[in-house]
Amino acid sequence: MRLFLCLLCCLPSIAQAASLQRASFDNGVQLVVEEDHASPVAMVQIWLKVGGRDEVPGKTGLAHVFEHMMFKGSKALKAGEHSKTISAMGGNDNAFTSTDFTAYFETVPAAKVKQVIGMEAERFAHLRLADEEFQKEIKVIMEERRMRTEDDPNSHMFEELSAAALRLHPYRNPVIGWMQDLQRLTIEDVRAFYQLHYIPGNVTVVVVGDVDFAAVKKQVARTFGSIKARPTPARFNPQEPAPLGAKRMDVHLPAKLPIMAMVIPVPVWQAGVNDKETAALSVATYALAGGRSALMQQQLVDQSRLAFSVDAGYDPFGMGLDLWYAYGALRDVKDVDAFQTAMWKLMTQLAQQPLTTEQLHTAQRNIVASEVFARDSLYLRAKRIGRMETVGIGADHFDDWLNAVRQVTAEDVQKVVKQYLQPRRATTGILYPESMQ
Amino acid sequence: MKHIITGLWLCLLTSTAVASPAIEEAKLDNGLRVLLTEAHHVPMVAMQLVLPAGSRFDPEEKGGTASLLAAMLGDHSAKHDHATWSAWLDSEAVKLGSGASKDTMALSLTVLREALPQGLNMLSEALLQPGWRTKRLTILQQDAIAAATKAQESAGTRAAEYTAHALYGSHPYGHRTGGSMASLHAINMTDLHQLYDAQCKPQGAVLAVSGDITMKELLPLLETKLHDWQGAPTTAAGTMIKATKRPVHTQHIVMPTTQMLVQFSRLGIARSDADFFPVLVLNHLLGGSGFGSILMEEVREKRGLVYGVYSYVMPLLARGPFVITLQTRADQADKAVQVVKEQLQNMAEGHIDANRLDKTKGNLTGGFAQRMDSNRERVGLIAMIGFYHLPLNYLQQWTKRIESVNLADVKRAAKHYLPPKQWNIVQLGPVGENK
Structure with a gap:
């Protein structure tokens, strides 16, 4: 400790x-x-x-x-x-x-x-x-x-x-x-x-x-x-209307095994405006899918055996919104409904029960450690700077982001999960395998 | 405890003289070689423990054994079940990886400097106190089989399966390292125990380390953690059956794709091969250097037939594969194959431009510094030097040896390796009117 x-x-x-x-x-x-x-x-x-x-x-x-x-x-x-x-x-x-x-x-x-x-x-x-x-x-x-x-x-x-x-x-x-x-x-x-x-x-x-x-x-x-100066147009950044209810999409393609994925529009980081909310979304996503002990891996792969591979992702450094995602690679089409039910049960659990102190600290420590490891590569360091500058956040604010992650509480995580990671805001896609012959 | 430090050496990179980090060597009492480069700019340490226990040791019809053993070692231990093991690693932000390649099995560790003692506890526990829990083997095996099934959606996976078999048949390199659905299914706990008992020994193994640590700090930690690890592997690290030439084949595998994946293959070189450097340069010129290569220029830049076309040589204990791969819209496949064959023939006949060769060599030698850019890249390189018993000043020699490869050497290598009729060709994609 x-x-x-x-x-x-x-x-x-x-x-x-x-x-x-x-x-x-x-x-x-x-x-x-x-x-x-x-x-x-x-x-x-x-x-x-x-x-x-x-x-x-x-x-x-x-x-x-x-x-x-x-x-x-x-x-x-x-x-x-x-x-x-x-x-x-x-x-x-x-x-x-x-x-x-x-x-x-x-x-x-x-x-x-x-x-x-x-x-x-x-x-x-x-x-x-x-x-x-x-x-x-x-x-x-x-x-x-x-x-x-x-x-x-x-x-x-x-x-x-x-x-x-x-x-x-x-x-x-x-x-x-x-x-x-x-x-x-x-x-x-x-x-x-x-x-x-x-x-x-x-x-x-x-x-x-x-x-x-x-x-x-x-x-x-x-x-x-x-180079001669020229007028610089403002970036195209329209406001996406809020989702009105759950959507589901089936895709039929030549494949061997099914996958199920869900995407949800969520906010991205605006420095000094929504630090707590977006840092909490990062911590929530880490708790779900970030490490060996992540909730999705434990519950959906190791325990219920509904999927053989799972992941979730959130990118706080976009412009306007991020499409938060979670997916599972399944062994059988018959597991589709059970996987979907189990996934939402897990999200409900995350909304209703606060993360333990250990879970919260593990998420925070790993988010920070991944930034230290990224500093090992010139490519990733330059990319981090360029990206933060280009999307309008500014590379000098990066420490503010890590500070925001450090200050997230278990209640913050519950709040953002309740607010954003909800079935009625999600679009779910299922890949149904067709014969590859 | 033997501790040798090789001095700092200087490398010439194109026209710029720069210092490269020294590799320090030590040997633990149990025979484990430890190679270290210090790098104090980021508070982290990366390491790779390389063992002579790769997929070449997979029992017949049980391809994937080494990979599954690596997965089991990284999954839990005798002291910690999977759940507590996972929580422990995550709580310290320790990245512990494990995997196999054709010649070797590796356990890797990436840690914050502060977490190094705990990280070494975890690495040694994974290595020396395996859990062998049947329930976890069942889960890992089921998931590996599902992943292998999913991978059949990819033409690249199926091409690799074909090429391994076409080049090596029943030789230990004749299957994919990760195994197939059928071979994974056949593996049992006894297979894992046997491989572990026979090959996971300190003598012949190498621990490569790079990061914010000195040898003086590292060695006492290692001696404490790895003291009980003793012995030599049943098959010594450098022993290998020769790979011999097999008949050349052409094959079409039907897949419901829009593109055709075309893969050319033949036997390449072993680590010990006298042609090692000329072939390395030849491959770089042919298709190993991206936009600087002849195949990229002829197939993509001039004709727009592909997004990517590349070649590689993989030097191993025995002769490794020499492979060319491209993907193109199915109805253009014959044309693309023709272009590649023409280039192979052309080079085999000695049509190689001296100026272009110089640029290729410049790219290889100049690119050296980038390969040492990060701790994680460095440990891979150092582990390779250690495992294949290359001299510790190998990287300096490497630059000189590349520079000394002349036009005649490359023409000789091209004449020997590139005649098109010596290459297997597999095409994966649609047939008939779907093409």
């Missing part, structure tokens, strides 16, 4: 061992640097305030298509040359697109950071966007969709479930886009997206590793900082 208390007291300094250094440039570009000289490498990440949520109807998948086009040539570099240059310097590069952001990243020997920032700024400002390249790349993206979604029954079911759960919020659309939209996108759509969203006011440069802040700042000023 002494160790536990000590850990909670030391919590902020453990989680954010090194301080962040910042700079803002006149055109709106932001820079956040965390120096770490433990190893001679650095992670460079370029974050954009644009993602799947910023697409208009009929153009889903465009933010992700655009991410691919960033590798297809600029004024200075031919198609594919960016990655080849990074590769030859002993680095690797890639990018990811989510509903809320797009980010491009390179892990490189620290001595190459200056060159990499220059390359990123050049392609950002002078992308070529040739139709010939687009025609090849859109085929690649359709293959990506087939691989990730069409041929994976679990992913396919979750895609349907998000679409069924939300009426208005853009989280209802898959980031990779509906195939029907991908088939109709044109290079003109891509160029219009570039003009609208790839502007300096949407850029945050994040560098973590063996670098000197002053040198990085100078290079960002010379490159990203010198």
